[in-house]
Amino acid sequence: MYVLVILLIVLAIYVIAYTYYGRGILERRVVKASPDRLTPAWEKFDGIDYVPANKYVLYGHHFASIAGAGPIIGPAIAMVYGWALPLIWVLFGNIFIGAVHDYLSIMASVRHGGISIMSISENVMGRKAKYIFLAYVWIALILVLAAFISVAASIFVTVPQAATLSVLFMPIALLFGLLVYRTGISVRMATLIALILLVLAFIYALRTPLHLTYEAWVVILAVYGFIAAALPVWYLLQPRDYVNAYLLWAFVAFAVLGALLTAGYALTGPAYTSFKAPGAVIGAIPGTAAGKAMVAYFWPAVPLIIACGALSGFHSIVGSGTTSKQLSSELDALLVGYGAMLTEGAVSSLAVILPIALAWSFTSLEAATGAPISSALSKVGIDVAKTPTILGLPAAERFYTGYGIMQALAWSKILGMGNFETLFTTFRTFAAFALSAFVLTTLDTANRLARFAWSEFFDWLKPIDETAYRFLTNRWVASMVAIAIGAILAYPQISVYVPELERHITVYAYAIVWPAFAGTNQLLAALALLTSALWVYAVLKVRGWISLVIMAPALFLWITVTAALILWLVAIAPGLPLLYKLGAGTMVAITLILDILLIALFVYGLRRAS
Amino acid sequence: MSTRGVVEVIGLLITVVALLILAFEILYVGLFTGSIGSKGEVTMHSILTTIGWLLLLVGPALWLGGVPVNIKKMVEARTGRKLS
Numbered sequence: 001m002y003v004l005v006i007l008l009i010v011l012a013i014y015v016i017a018y019t020y021y022g023r024g025i026l027e028r029r030v031v032k033a034s035p036d037r038l039t040p041a042w043e044k045f046d047g048i049d050y051v052p053a054n055k056y057v058l059y060g061h062h063f064a065s066i067a068g069a070g071p072i073i074g075p076a077i078a079m080v081y082g083w084a085l086p087l088i089w090v091l092f093g094n095i096f097i098g099a100v101h102d103y104l105s106i107m108a109s110v111r112h113g114g115i116s117i118m119s120i121s122e123n124v125m126g127r128k129a130k131y132i133f134l135a136y137v138w139i140a141l142i143l144v145l146a147a148f149i150s151v152a153a154s155i156f157v158t159v160p161q162a163a164t165l166s167v168l169f170m171p172i173a174l175l176f177g178l179l180v181y182r183t184g185i186s187v188r189m190a191t192l193i194a195l196i197l198l199v200l201a202f203i204y205a206l207r208t209p210l211h212l213t214y215e216a217w218v219v220i221l222a223v224y225g226f227i228a229a230a231l232p233v234w235y236l237l238q239p240r241d242y243v244n245a246y247l248l249w250a251f252v253a254f255a256v257l258g259a260l261l262t263a264g265y266a267l268t269g270p271a272y273t274s275f276k277a278p279g280a281v282i283g284a285i286p287g288t289a290a291g292k293a294m295v296a297y298f299w300p301a302v303p304l305i306i307a308c309g310a311l312s313g314f315h316s317i318v319g320s321g322t323t324s325k326q327l328s329s330e331l332d333a334l335l336v337g338y339g340a341m342l343t344e345g346a347v348s349s350l351a352v353i354l355p356i357a358l359a360w361s362f363t364s365l366e367a368a369t370g371a372p373i374s375s376a377l378s379k380v381g382i383d384v385a386k387t388p389t390i391l392g393l394p395a396a397e398r399f400y401t402g403y404g405i406m407q408a409l410a411w412s413k414i415l416g417m418g419n420f421e422t423l424f425t426t427f428r429t430f431a432a433f434a435l436s437a438f439v440l441t442t443l444d445t446a447n448r449l450a451r452f453a454w455s456e457f458f459d460w461l462k463p464i465d466e467t468a469y470r471f472l473t474n475r476w477v478a479s480m481v482a483i484a485i486g487a488i489l490a491y492p493q494i495s496v497y498v499p500e501l502e503r504h505i506t507v508y509a510y511a512i513v514w515p516a517f518a519g520t521n522q523l524l525a526a527l528a529l530l531t532s533a534l535w536v537y538a539v540l541k542v543r544g545w546i547s548l549v550i551m552a553p554a555l556f557l558w559i560t561v562t563a564a565l566i567l568w569l570v571a572i573a574p575g576l577p578l579l580y581k582l583g584a585g586t587m588v589a590i591t592l593i594l595d596i597l598l599i600a601l602f603v604y605g606l607r608r609a610s
Numbered sequence: 611m612s613t614r615g616v617v618e619v620i621g622l623l624i625t626v627v628a629l630l631i632l633a634f635e636i637l638y639v640g641l642f643t644g645s646i647g648s649k650g651e652v653t654m655h656s657i658l659t660t661i662g663w664l665l666l667l668v669g670p671a672l673w674l675g676g677v678p679v680n681i682k683k684m685v686e687a688r689t690g691r692k693l694s
Contacts, residue, residue, distance in 0.1 A: 045685040047677035052685070164646065167663045171632070174670060181678035208640040211647035212656045220660045227664060231671050234681060 001271065003358060004263035007256070010091070010349045014342050017095040022338040026100065030542050030550075031107045033330040040114030041326050048232045048475075049452075050114060050325045054187070055332035057238055060245025062323045063340040066102070066315045067248065068144070068442030069151040069396075070308025071348040072435055073510070074518065076356060076395040076402075078305045080281055081298050082272040083357035087349055089302050093310025094345035096553045101525060102315045103337035104532035104550075109320035110327055117320040117528050119456055121598075124534045125605040129598060133527070134457040136594045137317055138482065139587050140524050141450040143517035144314055145225065145443065145486025146584075150510035152439040153217035153490070155396055159432035160209030163217075166436050167210060168201040170240065177239030194243050206429055214493050214508070221443065222487035228444035229451055229479040233322065237445070244437055251434040252343060254407060254427075255351035261410035262358065265369065269360030269390075281305065283515035283572050285507060287496050290575035300563035303522035304515040309348030311557070313524020314446070315341065316532075321449045351431075355402035358409075360390050371409055371417060376424040377401070394511075396435065404428030450482035451475060489513055489583050512576060516584035519565045520591045526558035527595065530602050538609035558599065565592055614675065621672025624665050631662030 027033050041052035053061065078086040105117050112120050118137055122130035156163035172194055179190040212220070228236055277296040282304045284290035296305075308314065319337055327333060359365055359373075362384045366373040374384040382393070382401070390398050407427035412420045455473040462469040471477060494507045533551040536542045565588055573585040611619075639655050640646050647656030686692060 042685065045691075047681070051677075051681065160645075160649070164640070167632075167659060168636070170663065171666055174666070178670070178674070181680060182674065184680065204636075204640070207644065208636075209645045210656060210659060211645060211649050211651065211653070212660070213650060213652055216652045216657075220664070223664055224667070227667050231667065232677070234677065235671050236667065 001267050002263065003259050003265055003267065003354060006087070006267075006354055007259040007263065007350065010346070013091055013095070014346065017099070018338060018342055021095065022099065022103065022334055025546060026103055026338065027334045030536055030540065030546060031104070031330075033107065033333060035329045035331050037330055039110050039327045039330065040324065041328060044114060044325075047234070049322070051234050051238070052328040053238055053326040055328065055335060056245075057242045058323065058326050058328070058332065059336045059340055061238060061241035061326070062318065062336045063343055064241040064244040064248060064438070064441040065318045065322065065445040066308060066312065066340060066442070067344045067347060067438045068148055068308060068314075068446075069435065069439050069510075070312055070314075070518070070521075071344050072309075072352050072399050072438065073151060073395045073514065074306035075309050075348045075352045076398040077281060077514075078302065079269070079353070079356050079398065080277045080391060081274065082270045083267065083353050084271040085298055085302075086306060087353050089306055090310045090345055090348045090353070093306075094342060096549075097525065097529060097557055098311030098315065098345070099338045099341035100550060100553075101311065101529040101532055102319050102341045103333060104536065105316035105319035105528055106324050106327065106333045106337040107330070108532055108535045109324035110330060110333065114325045115320070116452060116456060117316045117531055118453065120320070120535060121531045124531065124538050124609070125598075125601040129601040129605075131457065132594050132597050132601075134453050136520075136527070136591055136598070137524065138450055138453045138457065139591055140313065140517075140520040141317070141446050141453065142482050142485050142489070143513060143520055143584065143587060144446045145450070145483055146489035147510045147513045147517040148439050148443045148446065149218055149221045149225070149487055149490035150508050150513065151396065152221055152436055152443065153214050154508045154510065155432055155436045155439070156210075156212065156217050157214050158397060159400065159429060160211050161205045161429045162432040162436045163210040163212070164208050165201055165205035165433045166440060168205065169198065169243075169437065170236075172197045172201065173240035173243045174236065176243050177235060180239070181234060191243075191246070195246060198243065198247065202430070202433070205433070206426065215491060218487055218491050221440075222483050224440070225443045225447045225483045225486075226479050229447035229483070230475045233326065237322070237448075238326070241441055244441055247434060247437055251431070252346055252351060254430075255347070255355070255403070258406045258410040259350060259354055261413055262406060265358060265365075265409070267357040267360070268364040268368070269357040279572055282568060283512050284575055285494065285496055285512070285577075286505065288575055290572055293571065295567065295571045300560045301567060302564075303557070303561045304519045304564050304568055306348075307518040307521050309345060309352070311522065311525045313521050313526070313528050316525065316528035317449045317453070318445060321452050322445060351403060352399050355406035356390055356398055359402045359405040361388065362390070363388060365405070369409055371412065371420050373405060376405075376408065376421040379421060379425065380428065394508075399435065400428050400431035403431035447479060447483045451478040454478045454481065489579070492577075492579065494577065512580050513584055515568055515572065516588050519561060519568060520588060522557065523561040523565065523591065523595055526554055526561055527598055527602075529554035530558065530599075534602065534605050534609065538605065562592070562595065617672050618675060621669050621674070623669075625669030625673050628662045628665035628669050631658055632666065635659040635662060
């Protein structure tokens with residue numbers, strides 16, 4: 001299979017989905033969006049969370065927030081099944097579930113004054129559903145925080161240049177915000193200044209790594225997440241995500257250009273390897289009996305592996321959390337909600353699956369292209385003799401190594417093969433930085449959302465004891481609880497001896513927490529889409545095939561994820577270290593119970609609306 | 611001095627300290643040694659850099675304080691509501 005074929009198929013599917021399903025059905029026939037309705041950003045402006053934003057700024061925020069490690073790490077892990085199954089899952093999930101539930105969550109929230117999807121559930125499923133949903137979301141967000149702190153810390157240890165750039169990036173974004181909001185400089189001029197500084201920072205970072213240990217990064221990132229979640233959105237979140245969006249667009253644009261320039265190369269990876277994989281793929285410790293057992297069947301295990309690239313419940317919390325409070329016009333929601341999700345799918349399919357599939361076998365690709373791949377890899381510490389295929393690398397490294405190889409192949413066609421090694425290290429660092437930028441933005445947004453969920457959960461306390469309520473929901477107190485628990489789960493790194501490799505390997509916390517995070521997150525997606533579907537059915541009174549097209553994928557997803565989480569609890573959790581058995585294991589068990597309660601309330605709500 | 615004034619002064623001080631730390635670490639240590647900190651270690655330079663980074667997030671927020679005037683004006687014009 002050639003790179004060009006995959007590229008054309010993916011782009012065509014996205015254009016058709018956005019035009020016909022997004023605009024034609026969801027915006028015009030289901031929601032009937034209107035620019036004349038005043039959105040909560042205007043009606044409830046408070047200068048902290050409710051602040052109207054330019055649609056491109058908001059697209060940047062939403063895209064940067066929803067695109068965390070999920071669209072990259074998940075597909076990179078799932079490549080163990082070959083490239084075809086992950087690609088099909090990403091495209092199907094993206095169009096029929098992920099983008100739909102992102103868009104509907106935003107619009108449902110906007111029509112309910114900017115409240116979260118959890119509180120909307122109160123209107124369609126009753127008051128109990130709201131508190132169950134809020135508890136569920138808060139737990140799921142802790143797992144998001146744990147996984148993402150661990151991913152970011154591991155990237156900064158492996159590619160310390162990305163750490164330098166991340167540190168330089170924040171002041172540049174703050175400067176952009178101050179220029180626009182305080183000095184009155186035009187957005188265009190401020191953008192230009194910020195982008196020039198960003199390029200200079202990238203050049204500086206390439207030559208100047210910032211070294212720290214994994215544990216130190218976990219602590220620093222937790223402090224960062226705590227502070228950033230409590231600051232006003234106009235100060236850090238909006239300008240940071242706006243500038244970040246340029247970086248992420250550049251990242252996606254390079255992926256498309258890279259695919260075009262390497263269009264004639266054949267993928268060295270197999271389309272399909274097997275329908276089952278070892279338990280280590282879904283979080284078991286490698287080298288152990290659970291890690292070796294072939295229990296990770298693609299179905300139902302796929303939602304434990306591929307999270308945000310295909311669909312993610314976390315998005316509905318972002319959509320109905322920070323995004324809906326900043327939406328300036330209802331017509332902006334299609335680009336922001338549906339469009340950002342398709343862009344995220346493009347990250348998974350074109351920037352992760354395609355490059356890894358191309359660079360799968362290092363020696364085959366070297367023979368086919370004549371590029372000095374082995375030599376370039378040895379410069380970043382990868383010995384092709386010991387690691388002949390890209391699957392021998394940890395998930396995050398598969399991504400930035402694959403991306404680096406594809407880009408180096410592409411641009412060395414223009415700049416000469418003599419520049420291959422320099423191009424490879426440059427684009428590898430760029431990819432690692434893009435991943436860390438994805439992760440950092442999601443990290444503090446996740447903590448902000450955990451703060452919202454925490455505050456909404458305690459609203460029953462307000463009439464009983466206002467002082468206690470005000471203390472518990474104080475933005476600094478509410479920002480601290482979730483990130484502290486997340487950091488404890490992210491802190492350990494485990495050294496495991498793998499007899500097959502005859503060496504110890506380091507297992508970062510994210511490899512263990514990931515399936516628990518992904519599973520609860522995907523279940524949340526099913527619940528959020530079911531809530532949105534019920535809102536469409538009961539409140540908007542949309543019936544017939546359109547209602548069915550929204551509800552059927554949600555039910556399919558609910559069955560899939562519930563089965564996957566039960567599989568994880570039975571086959572994987574018992575073999576984990578105590579912290580994760582008690583931490584992640586208990587959280588998953590609780591979320592499964594809450595899930596059953598919510599589905600019962602959903603059925604009740606559906607019957608009441610019929 | 612009002613509470614708001616005290617907060618602004620503290621914010622300004624934090625901002626200045628953060629900028630000095632970052633300028634020293636990035637422009638002096640980073641440029642002249644080619645790296646900040648050493649691989650696999652927690653060094654004074656890398657800790658100072660991250661502290662400077664975190665302080666720079668907080669300092670301007672305290673110093674420059676509330677919602678910018680042009681955001682307030684935009685909301686007042688659209689909603690007809692007077693903001694305090």
